[in-house]
Amino acid sequence: MQNNWKPETLAVQAGYTPGNGEARVLPLWQSTTFKYDDVQSVADLFDLKREGFFYSRLANPTVDCLERKITALEGGVAAVATSAGQTANAMALMNLASAGDHVLAATSLYGGTVTLFTHTLRRAGIQIDFIAPDADEAAIEAAIKPNTKAVFAETLANPALVVLDIERFARAAHKFGIPLIVDNTFPTPILCRPFDFGADIVTHSTTKYIDGHATSVGGIVVEKGGFDWKASGRFPGFTEPDDSYHGLIYTESFAAMPFSVKLRVQLIRDYGVPQSPFNALMTNFGCETLAIRMERHCTNALALAEFLQQHPCVSWVNYPGLPGDSQYELAQKYMPRGASGVLCFGVKGGRQAGEIVMNALRLAAIVVHVADLRTGVLHPASMTHRQLSDEEQLAAGVSPDLIRVSVGIEHIDDIIADFDQALKKTL
Numbered sequence: 001m002q003n004n005w006k007p008e009t010l011a012v013q014a015g016y017t018p019g020n021g022e023a024r025v026l027p028l029w030q031s032t033t034f035k036y037d038d039v040q041s042v043a044d045l046f047d048l049k050r051e052g053f054f055y056s057r058l059a060n061p062t063v064d065c066l067e068r069k070i071t072a073l074e075g076g077v078a079a080v081a082t083s084a085g086q087t088a089n090a091m092a093l094m095n096l097a098s099a100g101d102h103v104l105a106a107t108s109l110y111g112g113t114v115t116l117f118t119h120t121l122r123r124a125g126i127q128i129d130f131i132a133p134d135a136d137e138a139a140i141e142a143a144i145k146p147n148t149k150a151v152f153a154e155t156l157a158n159p160a161l162v163v164l165d166i167e168r169f170a171r172a173a174h175k176f177g178i179p180l181i182v183d184n185t186f187p188t189p190i191l192c193r194p195f196d197f198g199a200d201i202v203t204h205s206t207t208k209y210i211d212g213h214a215t216s217v218g219g220i221v222v223e224k225g226g227f228d229w230k231a232s233g234r235f236p237g238f239t240e241p242d243d244s245y246h247g248l249i250y251t252e253s254f255a256a257m258p259f260s261v262k263l264r265v266q267l268i269r270d271y272g273v274p275q276s277p278f279n280a281l282m283t284n285f286g287c288e289t290l291a292i293r294m295e296r297h298c299t300n301a302l303a304l305a306e307f308l309q310q311h312p313c314v315s316w317v318n319y320p321g322l323p324g325d326s327q328y329e330l331a332q333k334y335m336p337r338g339a340s341g342v343l344c345f346g347v348k349g350g351r352q353a354g355e356i357v358m359n360a361l362r363l364a365a366i367v368v369h370v371a372d373l374r375t376g377v378l379h380p381a382s383m384t385h386r387q388l389s390d391e392e393q394l395a396a397g398v399s400p401d402l403i404r405v406s407v408g409i410e411h412i413d414d415i416i417a418d419f420d421q422a423l424k425k426t427l
């Protein structure tokens with residue numbers, strides 16, 4: 001693999017390189033275990049003295065190829081695939097923070113992440129404070145505490161469609177020796193590579209665009225490499241001996257990728273949350289066409305946003321790629337190739353009119369999913385975000401009339417015609 005290849009090429013070619021006479025297409029290693037000729041080989045694997053596979057809860061060759069592909073696309077040093085996007089975010093944080101620690105997160109987040117942070121991780125003793133994504137650097141710095149272990153945000157928030165000023169958050173976090181974790185699910189590495197702007201860890205729900213066909217739930221955590229865990233002084237778990245691995249010191253034995261090795265051998269091992277080989281296979285197939293799909297998602301979403309904006313039945317449209325949108329400048333900076341395939345709008349007549357439109361759509365299906373190649377719609381207030389209080393919903397950017405459209409890759413004329421006929425039902 002050549003590391004100067006462009007994303008379009010990496011999406012197709014990276015991760016799996018067959019040898020002479022081997023399968024052209026990534027094979028499925030649907031095997032829990034791997035055979036060795038002698039005891040010492042396996043002992044060395046357990047001691048992390050040599051690389052290899054022995055049990056698919058820790059690592060598997062099919063999953064490994066997907067991890068290498070996403071690592072190449074994001075421009076990082078290593079990645080660990082997980083059972084879901086939720087697990088990617090949970091494990092990324094738990095790799096840095098434990099009971100008694102603090103994490104600072106942007107308010108505009110995916111509903112499942114809000115629940116994870118405000119309930120499950122809090123019950124585990126990790127305190128999470130929220131900060132507005134448009135907070136200035138001084139406000140971010142003021143919210144950081146002596147026990148803060150991570151700053152967390154989404155590149156393009158689901159569903160608020162707020163674009164993160166990655167450089168601003170990275171600068172504030174780095175001043176205190178704290179890594180910035182960015183959930184890059186919506187832009188994908190085709191539209192934005194957060195590492196280029198200072199993020200240290202990137203997470204994905206691969207369930208979304210990376211799979212793109214809505215077949216497989218999965219997640220991934222990618223490490224940029226080069227974060228100075230020692231200088232930070234906040235991470236003894238990285239710089240002091242790990243008793244569960246005979247005193248291994250991650251920053252010494254795995255200096256190039258201590259975050260990923262620790263995540264895999266502590267958390268994936270102990271909680272048992274790897275991505276399944278079959279899901280990795282499906283996700284890899286989807287990822288091969290990621291670059292061309294993202295192009296079409298972006299052009300279709302912009303065209304639908306422009307159509308809705310001038311429609312007499314529509315009260316407002318949010319799409320960061322739309323000139324005049326509050327997020328337009330940030331989107332131009334961080335995702336100049338396009339602002340992804342998700343837009344939100346409100347129908348004149350509010351929530352009830354919105355329901356009429358959703359029920360009247362034919363091509364666009366009502367699905368609790370986003371970012372696949374078929375156009376789908378969702379009403380977050382009554383679906384994905386219904387476990388949140390009204391205040392939490394508003395903080396996450398969800399108004400009662402908001403309809404989220406995941407614009408697919410069908411012909412734009414058919415998508416527009418479908419929304420037009422459905423909107424006219426409200427007249």
Ligand SMILES: *Cc1c(COP(=O)(O)O)cnc(C)c1O
Pocket residue numbers: 084085086087089110112113154158183185186204205206207208217218219
């Ligand atoms: C869907 C989603 C998640 C959760 O991913 P799952 O694969 O459903 O567990 C996390 N972050 C964002 C931005 C998402 O859209």
